[in-house]
Amino acid sequence: MIKLDDIINFNNAVKEVSSYNLSDYSKKSLGRRIEKILSDYKMTIDSLIKKIKLDSNFLEKIIKNITVNTTELFRDPKIWQSVKYRVLRKLKNKDTINIWHAGCSTGQEIYSMLIILHELGIANKANILATDINTDVIEIAKKGEYIYKFNIEYIENFKQAIQVNPYNYEDKIDVSFTKYFEIDRVKNLMTAKPFLKNKVVFKKYDLVKQDNIFAEKFDIIFCRNVLIYFNAKLQKRVVNMFADVLSKKGFLILGIHESIFGAEALKYIKHGEFYIRR
Amino acid sequence: MKTQKYIVIGGSAGSFKIIIRIIKFLPANFKKTIFLTLHRLKHVRSGFVEALSLKANIPIVEPKDKEIILTGRIYLAPANYHLYIEPTKTISLSTEELVNHSRPSIDLTFQSAAHSLKDNVAGIILSGANRDGAEGLKQIKLNGGFAIVQNPEECQVLTMPTAALKKSQTKNIYSEKQIIEFILNCK
Numbered sequence: 096m097i098k099l100d101d102i103i104n105f106n107n108a109v110k111e112v113s114s115y116n117l118s119d120y121s122k123k124s125l126g127r128r129i130e131k132i133l134s135d136y137k138m139t140i141d142s143l144i145k146k147i148k149l150d151s152n153f154l155e156k157i158i159k160n161i162t163v164n165t166t167e168l169f170r171d172p173k174i175w176q177s178v179k180y181r182v183l184r185k186l187k188n189k190d191t192i193n194i195w196h197a198g199c200s201t202g203q204e205i206y207s208m209l210i211i212l213h214e215l216g217i218a219n220k221a222n223i224l225a226t227d228i229n230t231d232v233i234e235i236a237k238k239g240e241y242i243y244k245f246n247i248e249y250i251e252n253f254k255q256a257i258q259v260n261p262y263n264y265e266d267k268i269d270v271s272f273t274k275y276f277e278i279d280r281v282k283n284l285m286t287a288k289p290f291l292k293n294k295v296v297f298k299k300y301d302l303v304k305q306d307n308i309f310a311e312k313f314d315i316i317f318c319r320n321v322l323i324y325f326n327a328k329l330q331k332r333v334v335n336m337f338a339d340v341l342s343k344k345g346f347l348i349l350g351i352h353e354s355i356f357g358a359e360a361l362k363y364i365k366h367g368e369f370y371i372r373r
Numbered sequence: 374m375k376t377q378k379y380i381v382i383g384g385s386a387g388s389f390k391i392i393i394r395i396i397k398f399l400p401a402n403f404k405k406t407i408f409l410t411l412h413r414l415k416h417v418r419s420g421f422v423e424a425l426s427l428k429a430n431i432p433i434v435e436p437k438d439k440e441i442i443l444t445g446r447i448y449l450a451p452a453n454y455h456l457y458i459e460p461t462k463t464i465s466l467s468t469e470e471l472v473n474h475s476r477p478s479i480d481l482t483f484q485s486a487a488h489s490l491k492d493n494v495a496g497i498i499l500s501g502a503n504r505d506g507a508e509g510l511k512q513i514k515l516n517g518g519f520a521i522v523q524n525p526e527e528c529q530v531l532t533m534p535t536a537a538l539k540k541s542q543t544k545n546i547y548s549e550k551q552i553i554e555f556i557l558n559c560k
Contacts, residue, residue: 096488123459123485124467131470165468170453320468323438352451352466354437 097126097133101140105129108144112151115158116303119329128161135160159229163324166200168241169207169252170319171351174368176261179211182346182369186314192221193313195340197302198321199225202236202287203249207256208317209291210275214257214268218294222311226300233297239287243278246285303329305336312342320350331359338362341372377495377519378405378444379458380556381486383479383509385412385501387529391549392499393428396447398553401430403445407556408458410450410482412475412501422449438466450477457485473505483509492517497552499523501533507540514541521545523552 102125106117117125133143147154169175186192192212196205205225212218227233241249253272260266272278276285298308302321316337322330334355337347347363347370349355355363355370363370384392388411399407413421425447426433435451442448442462450456454466455477472478479498483506486494496513498506500523514520520543525531527548538546547555 121465123457123465124469127467127469163467163469165470323466323468327439350438350468352435352437352454354439356439 097130097140099126102126102129105140105144105147108148109154109158112148113154113158114304115301117161119303119326119332120161121324121326124324125161128163132157132160159231162227162229162232163320164200164229164232165320166203167246167252168203168249169256170203172252172255173261174348174351175207175211175252175256176259177368178208178348179215179256180260180262181367182315182348183211183215183217185344187215187217189314190220192217192315193311193342194221194223194315195309195313195317196223196225197300197316197318197337199227199233199236199297199317200229201232201241202239203241204317204319205236205295206239206275206287206291209287209294210253210257213275213291214270221294223295224298224313225295226298228299228301230299233299237292237295237297239292241285243280243283243285249285302333302336305332309340313340313345314342315346315348316341317348319348320353322349322353327356330355331357334359335362338372343372345372346370347372375492375519376558377490377493379408379486379490379494380405380497381408381410381458381483381494381513382497382499383410383483383501383506383533384499385475385479385503385505385530385533387500387502391523391552393425394549395553395556396425396433397428398557399429399431399447400557403431405556406442406444407447408450408456408482408486409447410456410477410479412477412479412503412505413452421452425449436464436466438464440464450482452477455481457481458489459485460489462489473503475503475505479506480509484512487512487516487518490518495519495521495555497521497523497547497555498534498537500528500530502530503532504536506533507536510537510543511541514543519545521547521552521555524548 109115212221250272258268278285433447436448457465483496496510510520520541522534522537524546525534
C-alpha cells in the first residue's frame with residue numbers, strides 16, 4: 096500500500112510544476128488512484144514523481160487519470176423524476192434558467208437534464224454551463240456519443256425517469272428514447288441528436304482553483320459524486336462557493352449519498368434529495 | 374481469542390437467504406457493527422434496504438459519504454458505489470471503476486477494513502459467482518483479523534467461497550449455523 100509520505104511527495108511535485116493542487120483531495124481515495132496509476136503504467140512512485148516533473152504532457156495525463164468519470168444517463172432515475180416534477184416546477188416560469196453542471200464528466204448528466212427541459216418545453220429558456228477539470232471527458236461530452244450495448248441501462252433509466260410520473264402512475268408519458276438519441280446498432284453507438292447539443296457551453300474548470308468565470312447566478316447546480324473525492328476542508332470551500340453563485344432559492348443537487356456537513360449546511364435548506372440556497 | 378468489534382460480510386449470487394437469516398437473529402441490543410457488501414442487480418436500487426429492514430431488530434442503513442460509524446448498526450454498501458472503512462472510523466464512498474466486474478466490490482471494502490481495523494475485524498465470505506472478496510479476505514487475515522468462509526458445500530454458488538478459501542488459506546470454514554453463532558457470540 097502506498098504511504099502517506101508518497102502521496103504528499105506526489106502532491107508537492109504536482110504543485111511545483113503545474114497549477115493543479117491535489118493537497119485537499121481525500122488522501123485515501125487519492126492514494127488509491129495513485130496506486131492504480133502505478134499498476135496501470137507499471138511504475139514506482141519515485142519514477143512517477145520524476146516523470147511528472149519532467150514531462151508536462153504526462154502530468155496532464157496523470158491528472159486525468161486521477162479524476163473519476165463514472166456517470167450514466169439518468170443515473171438514479173428517482174432524482175430525475177424529482178428534478179422534473181419538483182425542481183423545474185418551481186423554476187419553469189422564470190425568463191431564464193441558469194444551470195451549471197460542475198464536474199460534467201462525459202456529459203450523460205447534461206443530456207439527461209436537456210431531455211427533461213425539452214419534455215417540459217422550456218429548453219429555450221435554459222443557459223447551460225458544463226465544466227470539468229478533465230478536457231478529454233469534455234470532448235466526449237461535446238460529441239454526446241456513447242457505446243450502445245454496454246449502456247443498455249441508459250434506456251431503462253430513461254423509461255423510469257421520463258415515462259413514469261411518480262405522482263400519478265396512470266399518467267404514462269409516451270415518448271421514445273430515439274426522439275433524443277440516434278441508435279446505430281452496427282457501430283454500436285448512441286448519439287445525442289444535434290438539437291440537444293447546441294445549447295451547452297463547455298469550459299475547463301478546476302473546483303480547487305475556483306476562478307470566477309460566472310456572469311450570472313445559477314438556479315441549479317449539479318455536482319454529483321465529486322465532493323466524495325475531496326477532504327472536509329475542500330468540501331467546505333466548494334459548498335461555500337456554490338452558495339455564492341447560487342441565486343436565492345436556487346438548487347444544489349449532489350450525489351444521492353453525499354451530504355453537507357458543518358456550518359455550511361446553514362446556508363442551505365435540505366429539501367428531500369436537494370439543497371436549496373437560503 | 375480476541376473478539377472483533379467489526380464484521381464485514383461479502384456476498385453475491387445465492388447469499389440473500391443466509392443474509393436474511395443473519396439479520397433476523399441479531400438482537401436489538403447488538404453491540405457490534407456489520408458492513409454488508411453485496412453484489413446487487415444494478416436496477417434494483419431501491420427497496421432493498423426496506424426489504425432487509427423488515428426482518429431486522431437493529432437499524433440497516435445505506436450510509437452517506439463521510440458518515441461516522443456507530444455500533445449496533447448494519448451498513449449496506451449502496452448500489453453502484455464502492456464502500457470503504459476509514460481509519461478515522463468513518464465511511465467513504467466512491468464511484469471509481471468496477472473492480473472484479475463489481476461496484477460495490479467486496480475486495481475494496483475488505484481491504485479497507487483490513488488496513489483500518491486490523492485485528493478488530495472479522496471478514497465473512499458467502500455464496501457467490503465471482504472471485505471478488507478473495508484478496509480482501511486474505512488482507513484481513515494478514516492484518517490480524519479473523520477470516521471466515523461459508524462452507525462451499527452449502528453455498529448455492531461456490532465460486533466465491535472457493536476462491537476466498539484458496540487465496541486466504543483460512544481454516545475457518547463455517548456452516549450457516551456456525552456463522553450466525555459466531556456473529557452473535559462475537560460480543
